[in-house]
Amino acid sequence: MSEEIKVEGFKSSDILAALADVFAGYSDEEKKAQIKRTNGIFEMRVKNDAGTEAVWTIDLKKTGSVYKGPAKPKPDVTIILSDDTFAALAAGKLDGQKAFMTGKLKTKGNMMLATKLDGVLKVRCSSLSH
Template sequence: MSDLKVDGFKSSELIATISEQFSSMSDAEKNAQVKKVNGVIELEVTNAEKATTTWTLDLKNTGTVSKGKAPKKADVTVILSDDTLVDLASGKLNGQKAFMTGKLKTKGNMMLATKLDGVLKAKPKAKL
């Protein structure tokens, strides 16, 4: 899954780990996760050098993670910094607090963005 990694982004490892987690799930587990989230989440992440990359979590159709924008319009785009995504995944920050303090912005179905926390916590701890 190294094709998901982007140089200069700490969250690359996290995204690759989430992808591996989805790949290792049984069909029943994957279908349960897809049913629970039922949406396509685009993560637009900016690092300290102001470079931006996008990853798509398709938890509506395929239960997969890909680099780049969604082929069809995503249900929600979550815009945040690399550090904020790492902090959300590690539990140092919760999504609601990140949103209220302006560290996380959304475009689209904001309620779907609240399910991102569950996706990040469903994976084993990434080595960050």
């Protein structure tokens, strides 16, 4: 499953593949709890150093899954950022609010939902440490 998510030349794709594996390993109860806590569809538009854009969707509204490509149905929030910024967010070296304030992260749609991205990315880290 997570192999379908990977895109050559993007650190983000490894992070999102790991997140997809975490979601895939959830019980129905865990998935429902995460969906209830987040209740949103994030479309991630990530640009790498070469200027290539890749798009992934984190669906924590309906399916509790991560997939490559634009959101279906439409996203609640689109987050536009660089591959390096995404990697820094996922590593906890940068928080979403600071990234937004410094122009490293842009949003379209429900900006308040974007503030939940930090928590979503922490799910991956906490499950890796078990």
